[in-house]
Amino acid sequence: MSPDHSPLLIIDGLVKQFGGFRALDGLSFSLAAGEILGLVGPNGSGKTTCINIVSGLYTPDGGSIHFEGRSVAGLPSHRLAHAGINRTFQIPRPFLTLTVRENVDIAIAYGRNRDTRTDTDALLSSLGLLAFADQPAAELNSARQKMLDLARALATGPRLLLVDELAAGLNPAELEHIAAKLKDLACSGIALLVVEHLMGFIGQITDRIVVMNAGKEIFEGSLANAFTNSQVVEVFLGGEDAA
Amino acid sequence: MRHVLLILVPVVATFAILPSVYSNHLLLFNFMIFIMLAQGVNVIYGFTGYLPFGYVGFFGAGAYGFSLMVIHLQAPPLLALPVGAGAAVVLGLFLTPLFRLSGAYFSIANLAAALAVLQVVSNPNLESITKGPYGISLSGVFNPTLAYGTALAVLAATLGLVIYLRNSRFGMALQAIREDPISAGMAGINVVRERIIAWLLSALIAGLAGGVFAWYVSVFYPETVFSGEFTIFAIVFALFGGNATVVGPILGVVILYGLYNAVGISTPQYFQLIYGALIMGLVLFLPNGLVSLLRRWGLNVP
Amino acid sequence: MLLYTLLAGLLFGLYFSLIGLGLNLVFGVMRIVNLAHGDFLMLGAFLAFWLFTLFAVNPISAIPIVFALFAVVGLPLYYLLVPRLLKARDPEMLSFILFFGLSQVIEAITTIAFGTSERSIPGVQLGIVIATVKGLFVGHKVDNGPIEIFGQTFPAAWVASGVVSGLAVLFVYLYLYRTRLGYLTRAVMVNREEAIATGINVHRVSAFAFGIGLGLAAVAGVFAPFMLGSITPAMGVEVTVTSFTVIVIGSLGNPLGTVLGGLVYGISYMFMQSYYSSWANLLPYLLLIAILLVRPSGLLGRQVRRA
Missing domain, CATH: 3.40.50.300 (P-loop containing nucleotide triphosphate hydrolases)
Incomplete structure (x- = not known):
């Protein structure tokens, strides 16, 4: 509160x-x-x-x-x-040709997160995406693309x-x-x-x-x-x- | 830095050394021009996904900007070049409202804009300013050696820019915008501003290329520097090699422009047939260009 | 002068509607941009030219031949190219590039086959047909020559082009609103996904629309020698831009909206020609950009866009 x-x-x-x-x-x-x-x-x-x-x-x-x-x-x-303020999408909208890690890195770089300790690996791992970090987002199934949407949103703090x-x-x-x-x-x-x-x-x-x-x-x-x-x-x- | 050593230095060095062993300097110069233009297309199409079907408009604007500075203000070429390229950037600024249009509409409107600029420049009513359809002659500043050297510098700067985009978060942000502008906005990227920056950089490259081209050839007509072939070639070379990479467009120019000079100059229609068929094949079977083929073979292509 | 310009604009406007009609039909049904549209028009023009030169076929009689031939070519071409495209992530952009490639191939092959020289058909050929038709109505032989409308005289070719263009628009209207296939075509235009879901054979509908689109382009080509000047293999690009302008002015994806676009374009073109001739060539480009920016849905906008 x-x-x-x-x-x-x-x-x-x-x-x-x-x-x-x-x-x-x-x-x-x-x-x-x-x-x-x-x-x-x-x-x-x-x-x-x-x-x-x-x-x-x-x-x-x-x-x-x-x-x-x-x-x-x-x-x-x-x-x-x-x-x-951030959001996820009903139909996930990741950056398809970029890797999972790059998807999150961009949001950290541009999101002006006040918490400077935000770490891509920790975020990915907490959402079960670490194993796919270096794959293009297009190769994820739709459930994981949703998690990636969430990861990108959270990366902006x-x-x-x-x-x-x-x-x-x-x-x-x-x-x-x-x-x-x-x-x-x-x-x-x-x-x-x-x-x-x-x-x-x-x-x-x-x-x-x-x-x-x-x-x-x-x-x-x-x-x-x-x-x-x-x-x-x-x-x-x-x-x-x-x- | 690795890419600068592996790509920029060798390419620029090659074009610096070749004139002393190969006598067709115009051909070498044209190779440089097309690498610049293909990379310019790469910046706006490869990184942000907007296909500039009127890209030659910037090239022509640069050529005329340079020439008019020299003719009317007697500016020295090295000053006229950046100012002339500024004309291309101003044209780019004028066209920024086109970004409200999506995909094919943007491309068609851009093409219409380039054709409109050609109509204005070549209009006989403007002869006192642009020389109208009668063309430009810059014999007073003709200096192929210095112009060639300047082209080398522009080439180096162009490659440097693309290497920067390939390795920086700005370049990644542009690719994010290409993939999904809405998500890019939610990732905190100022979509409108970054896209315009890429657009103006792309216009600047073509403007500089056009200016140095005008200087090197020194006599030309409006149709020469506004020829749709510049746009078509630049797009095809970039598409063929592979967009959003550093080496793709260079490969595209070396292979296809090489082919053009082998078969195209005497029988341009055969070359047109080849690249037309190539485009169709690329779209249907290899949408990410030659580079994606190399990647499939496990090569890591910058 | 004013009346002449207006009437000439009307005739050219009808013709420009015909030029844009096929492109808009293809866009409306498939949401793809046929950048080779102008090249099909050019091929139609060449076919009419050779039919006339080799077999003395009058351009008017050539119309059904040209239309049928291109419509038939369109069907396999559709199945060869389009279904693959529609599966891709961004069909609109990909189709744009693909058909650009096709346009280059067509231009190159035509150049290889016929060379780059300019060709034309004597306009008097159309005059003969019109005079004959008129003769049937008035019951005696009529001179073939310029035709008078409201006291203004126009080349017979202009009138013939205008009349045939009007008939072509009527033909498309009847196809869309009076045939079963046309009814299904409209359903696909309104909502492709839903049409698939209700079991409409979307590919068959689209292939026919594609064929008709090419046929219409080719028919427009028959009149190109009279309306656009001589014909060359390289004329395609300019025609494509003009067609695009016409359909953007009217309403993208609404074939009948093309008529409005054509008339606006034709009349303003004629006025520019008459009063500011040295700047007339700027018109299509500026008009295209302005309309795209100010009213991207076209003059008819959404309300009328029910197809």
Whole structure:
């Protein structure tokens, strides 16, 4: 927790419009250092759009984003990375022709990590990638490419990590491992915003979730309580089936 | 440093010594020009993935920048050269908005830009400034020996730059941008700025090559220095040898431009057939060039 | 002068639509850039030239022959080159380079076969056809010569090119909207992945589009001697840039948008020719760059891009 207990990330009234479609329609929530917040909701409810805006891929059309007390809405990705915000991608996006080690080295060289002791080998080994360090990233399977995405994000020394469907497609052992890893990261003080469809995984690692539908939050609280909320149930099970 | 000793020094030394034992200096000079241009293409295409289909625009801008300095301001060649190359860099700056376009659109727009510059330079209405379609004559500063020596220096600088890119984190960042600009941004790389730096460096190389070419040949027409063949050859040589390496483009020039001089000058259409077929074969079977073949055989190619 | 320029621009605009049409169809369906487009046009021009010179085939009668021949050549060429490309990581860029290679091969072979000299077909040949057609309508023999439209006289060749180009656009429209294969083609244009998922034979659809694209380029070539000046093996590059300009102005990937691009291009070209002739050659390049930067989706933009 930051000393003054003010949240690390405050999102307020975020709006994003694609043509006539309102992908985000006044989304608001906040996140504290060391906390893991789950962002759940049906497809198209705006989860990934939210992450894309916070990580600088899109500029918001309205609302504000404050990180460590300063406004970061609309900054380009590299400045957000320098500020301490980083992310993984739903479909991993490593630098395919570069080696695994180079993938991470670049992020260390350009990420302006405040922790100067970050070491490529240690990072790779903690994510099970050390054995592949000198292979081109293109030769990794998709689960390992996801780990490489995470390694690259961590190499910049983020204080806010946005995790977009990291668990999808992993086997149970890998899931177990990654859940433990994310919890470790939170314990070290990193705030995590996790978008995920696997509810078991969400329940295992998060303290709190925000349920989204049609671009806004409809519930905030623990996962267990979420399914006592009629609106959430309706969104997830579909109106007519729930009735 | 190892690459400087193993590649830069031998290549430059070869071109420094050969004129004393081989009499066709123009041919040697052209080899140097094409190594510069192929490496210039390598900087922007090999490292950042943007194929400059109008690359000759920078070459021509450099040639005209140099010539106009000499003609209108009576500048000494060694001063006119960097200023003239500046014209190419300015053209590069003008074209930076093209980076908003992806892949093929960038290439086509770049080609259109080069053709537009040619149309302007060769327009009869501008005869008082550019000599229009009637061409340039620089007989007053004709000095092939000094021009050749200057070309050697430009060649050395070009190779030095590519060696730097091959071994520095800046070069690695450019390759990261080529692979995935979005991830590169998340790795903390200022994608827009680094890409423009590479673009302007590439323009500078072609501008210097164009300036020293103008000086060496001293008489030329707009179509000479804006000929699409410079672009085509530079791209084919770089592609053939292997992009994002130091030796690939050099190999490409030595082999293919050698071949061109063996069969191409008397019957250019046969050479065109050969390299056209080569390009198609490369794309379909060997997209990473000759160097990737050497790598497959276990050679570590810088 | 103004009316003349406008009408001439219209005729050339129709012709430029035809030049861009095939390229846009191929791009729309396969998302690849056929950089050899202009060279296929050049080959079509040569075929028409030889048909006329050797067998005295009138250019108008040559059109179906030329179209069929190139469409048939297009099918195997598609299967030879394109499926491999589409599997690659960046098909758009690779296709660009591959077809550039093809363009060089075509130009080289044509040069080896025919040399570099310029060739043309007498424009009067088209006049004869038009006069004959007109004669059928008015019921008596008509002089073959320049044709009058709204009091302005134009070379018969221009009018013939404009009319055939209009018919070619109509042909593509009917193919896309009135045939089953055309219906599937539109489905592939809208969403290739989904088309594959629904079991459409995407390669067959694409191969036909590719063949038609080459056929249209070749038909445009038949008129090249009259509209673009003489024909040479090296004319391809310039034509490709022009075609690209036309389809970028209209709307990339929307074949019918090509017509708008062609008309805008043709009319502005004619106005430049009439009023600023020494700078007219700059037009395609500046127009291309400007449109790409200002409105990359083309004048028709997204709303109309339903293909």
